[in-house]
Amino acid sequence: MLVGALVVATGLATASEPPTPGRHDEHSRFTDQSEGFPPQPRDATNVRLLASDAAEVRAGDPDPSAVGVALDDPQVRAAAGDRVQVVGTEAVGVKGEVPGALVVTLYGHDVAASVLATVVDNTVVAVESIPAEEWQPPMTAEERLRAVDISRDHWLAEGYTRVTDLQGYTIHALRSDGRPYPTRMAYTTFHADVDSRPELVAWVDLTSGTVTRSRVEAAPQDGTSAAPSPRSAGVDAVEHRGHRDWNGWSLDFDLSGRDDGISLSSVTYQGIPVFDRVSMPAMTVFYDHPPGTRPEDTCGPFVDRLGLTGGLTPVYWADDAEVVIREFEQLGETWLEFGILDTLGNYVLYQSWYLSADGQLDAHTFAKGLQCEFDHVHYPFWRFDVDLAGPEDDVITRRLPSGELEVLDSEFDAPADTAVDHEWAVTDTVTGDTVRLAFDDGSWNVAGQVVPEELYTTNVVSGRVVDSREQGAWRLPALVDLGYNDGAPLEGADVSLWYRGFLPHTAEEGPELWHSTGVRMQVELAPRYYPRRPR
Template sequence: MTPKLHRAILRFCFLLLFLLVGNLLFSLWQQRASVNLAIAKGQQLYLSADGQPVGLNAAQLANLNTAASSLVFVDAQPLGLAESRSWAELGCTANSCAHITYFDRENGGTVNQILALQNNTVVAQWQDALARPAGSRFIATEAIQIAAKDPAVTAVLGDIGAGDPAMIPMSAWLADDACQEDWCVDLTFHNPDGDGRIFHVFVNMSQQTVARTFYTRARPDLDVAQPVSQRAAFTDGCHEQDGWNVCWEMTAHDGVLFRDATYNETPIFANIKITQIEAWYPSWPGGYRDEIGFAATVPPFGDTIVNELEDGFEVRQLFTEFTRWPNCICCYRYEQIIRFFADGSFEPRFVSYGPGCDDLSIYRPFWRIDLDLDGPENDMVWLWQESEWVEVATEQELFPFVDDLGPDGFKLATGSGDLLYGWTMQRTDPLGLDEARFFILKENELEGEQPLSPGPGDTFQPPRQWLNDEPVFGQDIVFWYVPLLKTKKTEPIWCMPDPEPGINQCEAILRAEITDELPQPTAEELAAMQATATPPATETAVTPAPSPTPRPVEGSTVEEIILNSGCGACHAIGPIGEGHKVGPDLSTIGYQATGRIANMSAADYLRQSILEPNYALAPACPNGPCMPNIMPQDYGQRLSTDQVELIIDYLLALDGTLPEEAVTVIGENDGDTAVFSKSGGAKGNGGVPIGTGLASTTVQLIIIGVVSLFTLFLLWKRPSDEA
C-alpha cells in the first residue's frame, strides 16, 4: 500500500469514526429525550396573534395554587371563545382565561379552576368526582418514576429512561383491577427485543404503583401507501352557505367545537363537540380514554377543511398521532365531521381509522349536542315506541338505538316552533353490528358545556351520572350520542381508510333530517313493521351479538384459524398469542381439560368451550376470576366443523410435553415478567417473522469498536514517507 493511499484510508477511517460516534451520541440523546418528546406531542400551545390559542408562561404556571398536597397538577389550557362563555360575566373571553385541572389523590376526581390570565387570579372553581383526566407532560415524570421502580418494568426495559415510548401517557382503565375506578395511565414502549411488540405499563396514579404489565402483539406492515405528510395545525373559522351559518373552534381536549349554527337565520344548535373517545379492548380487559384537540393525546393534523357537496357542504378535521401511519401500533387516527345540507338537515360523522393496540376493539366517541331549535327554550322531543310517537317527558338513556324505528326510519324527533327534525343512526357496519347509546338530558350548568375530563372507563360517565329524571319536554335539551364502532378481524380487517384493497374504515353517522310531520302508520303498515322487527339486544353481553350472517373465519391451518378468530389476542396457546392478558393460558390445555368436567371427555369439553364459551368458565384467569361474555359467542356460526376439529386436535396436543426445539411459550412462567428472554425474539408471534437481533445501540458500539481497531492498526502499520 502506498503512503498516499494509506493516508487516504486513514482519513476516511477518522471521518467514519467521527460520524459513528456523533450518530451514537445523537441516538442516545434522542433516546433519552424520546420520553419528553413523546409526552409533549400534541401538548404544545400555539402562540400567535391570529386568534389561535395562546399558552401559559412559566411564571403563570409557577403561581398556580398547589398548596394542598393531595392535589396533583395535571394541565392548564387556554379557553376559546365558545368555551369561555360560561364565565363571560367574570371577564373571560377568547384566550383571556385558562382552565386548570388538578387530580385529587385523596378524594378522587378532579379539582377545576378558571384562571384569569391578565391578573393571574382564580375566578371560578368546581369539583368533578368522576373525572379521570388524560395524561399530560406534567404528570409524565411521576408516572415514569413510579414505573422505573417496578421490577416487572426493569426486567424488560432496564433503565426506563432509555426506553422508546410509543405514545404519550394515556388515561386508561382495566376492567378487572383497581384501575377500573382509580386514575391510571398506560405507558407504552417498543419491546427492546425488536420483535415489534408493544410493552404496556399500567401505572395507578391514585395508589402510586404499577398495576400491571403486558404485551400486545406485533403486526406485519401493510402494503399501502403512506399518507402525505401533514403539519400539526387547524383552522378556526365560520362558513355561510345554503342557508346555513356555522362557526367552529379547536378546543384543547374536546375536539372541534361547532357553535352558533343557524339555518335561514333560525337557531339550530348552540354547540356540538366530542368530549372523549373510549377505545375498549376485551383482551386486556380495559382500554383508553382518548381525547382529541390541540393539547390532547390525539392532536389535529392539517387544516380544518370545508368541502363542497352536491347538496350542501361539510366541515372536517383529521386527528392523528403518527406520520408513519398505518404501519404502526397503538397509533390512532380519527376524523370529526359535520355535514350541512341545503334542506336544513345535518349529519355529525366520526371516522376511526385504527390500527389500535389490539385486533379486537370497540371505539366509542362521545358526542355532546346542545340543541337550540328556534332558541334554547321549548325544545320538544318524541320517541317511537312500538306503534306510535310518544312524548319524552323525562331524561332517558336509549339502548339499543338502531332498532324499532318509526315508519320514516327515525328513532327520535325534535321540534320547536316550525322546526321538526327526525333522528336516526345510519347503518354503515359491513357485518350489521351498528349500535349506539343515546342520552336525552336537560341542559344544566356544569353538565358538559365546560371543558370536560373523561370518566371511569366502560361506564358512560359522563353523561350517565346526570340522569336525574328531570323533565325534558319543552325544556332546553342536550343529546349525548355514543356510537359503538366494532373493529373486525377475519381477513384481517381493521378500521382503516378506503379505497385500499382489503381495508374498511369504521364510520358512525347520526342523521338529523328536517321533516314536515311525524306520520302515524296505518294498521297494515304497523303489521308489516312488527313482522320485520328485530329482537332487542341484551344489556349483559360485552361481546356484540352475532349478525344474521356472521362473517366466517378464514384459514386452513390451525395457526391461521387461531389468529384470524382473535384467540391469540386473549390467550397464550403454545407459541401463539399473548400471555398475562384476560384469557387463561392454554399452553397445556390438552392435559388440563381431562377431567375438568365429570363424565365429559377433554375433546368434548374443548368443543363446548369454543361453541358455548359461558358453559363452563375456566377456574382462573391471569388477573383474577374469569369473567363471562368476554369471549365471542358466535364461533359456532363463524367456524366450520372442520376448523373446530382442527383447533381441538391442536389443543389436545398441548399436554405439557414440548420438544426440545420448541419455542418459549408466552407467559408460561408466572414469574417471568420479561415473557421472552432479552437475548432473542419470539417465533410464531402473530405471523410476523421474528429474528434474533441486538439493540441498535449495541450494534453501533460494535461498529465503532471495529472501525477503531482498524484505525489503530493503520496507525501502527503506517509506512514511512520514504517507502
C-alpha cells in the same frame, strides 16, 4: 413487574363471518384501505380547501397569563402541591357562566388530585380539587413522551433491545371498572409502525416514574412501511376557532381545552337558530375479556377525548392542516367539511362534521389501531344542544309502532330502534321547526344501499336537561351508558340530545383496517307566514 409470555388473542371473528359494522368497502361513501388515512368522500369532485393554512384558523390563547395567574395563587398551590403538571386551559363558554372566564386544569402528583382554577380578569375566583381516582384530565404530549421513555428503558433493562427500533404510543390508563387509578397511570405500546400490531405493552406510573406491569403482546412484526404520524406541540398549541357562513349556514367552530373534538356552536340555518353547540365529548373503548383471562391480561377500558391537550396530527391531503375546512361535491350534493385527526395511543381517529346546502348535518368518526390483541368496541358519544328558534319550547319525539309520535317528557336513555325506522326528532312546539335524527353507517347516498335496522339496534338515544355537568368537559369514567340521568322533566326545559354509536373492531381485522360510524341531523324549517310568539 410482570413480564408475561406471548398473549394469544381469542374470541376473534372468523373469515366466514360478515365484516363488522362500519367497515369500509366498495359500498361505503368514503374511501377504503386502498387509500390513505383519514378517509375521504368517495368520488368527490370540485374539492376546495377553505383553510389550508392552520394559521388561518388559529385564534391564539385567549389569555396567555391565565396559567401564570393560577400557579401564583396561594389557594391553587396549596390544592395542587409542589409537583404540578399543567394540562391546559378551557374557555368556559357555557350557558349561565361568567363571560370571559377561563378554567386552568392542573394535575398535582403529590396530592393525587386534579385541580381546576377559574380565572376571570387575571384573578382566581374559584378552585376545585377532584381526587385522582374520581377524575383526571387527558394526558399531555409531554406526559405521553415521558411514559414512552420510561417504558423503553424498562424493556431495555429486560433485554428487549428491539424496542429501540419500535415506535412508542401512550394513552391514559384506567382501572378495569373504567375509573382512573389513584396515581397518574399511562398505558404504552410499541409497534414496528403505526399500522402494525403491538409487540410490547406496559403500564407506567408517571407519579413514581416506574413500570408497574408489562408483557410481550405479539411476536416481532415486519411492519407495513406506514409512516409515523407527526404531531403538533400539544399543550403549547394555541386554540383553533373561527366563523363560517356557507350556503345558508352560519356557525362558529372551535377546538379548545375542553377536549371534545372540533365543535360547532351558535349554528343557524337560513337565519333560524338550530344548535347552541354540537360536539363529541368522548368515545369510550372496551376490550373483550375471554374466558380464562383476567382484566390485566388484556387492556382498557379507555376514554378517547380528542383535542389539543395531547397535540393534533396534521392531515396530509389538506396541506398538513390541523383543522380541515373544505367543500366538495358528491353525487350532485355540495358539502362543507370540518375535521381533525388525533392519535391517542395507537388509535388514529378522524372526527368530522359534514354540512349540506339542503340542511343536513352529518357527524362522523373514523377509527383504526389496536392497543392489545383482543376484540374491542368503540362507543362514540355525540352531544347536540338543540335550540330551535331559541332554547325554549323544544320537545324530543319518537315514532311508535302505532304510527303516533311520543313526546319524551323526562330525561331518558333508549335504544335507537325503539323509534320506528329510527324516527327521532326535536321540534319547536311554537314555530314547528324540526331537526330529524338519522343513523349514518357511511353508506348514505350510495346507490342500492339501505341501512338495515340491525346496524343501529345497539345505538342509544338520550335526552337531557342542559346543565353545567353535561355541557362541560367529560367528567365520567369509561362507561357504556351515558350518565347525568336524574329523571328531570324535559317539558319547558332547555334540552340536549345525545347519541351513542357502536363501532366494533376485531383483532383479526388488524390495526390498519378502519371503521366509521355516525349520525345525521336533517333540519326542516316551518314556513314563516304566521306571527311568532315574542321572545
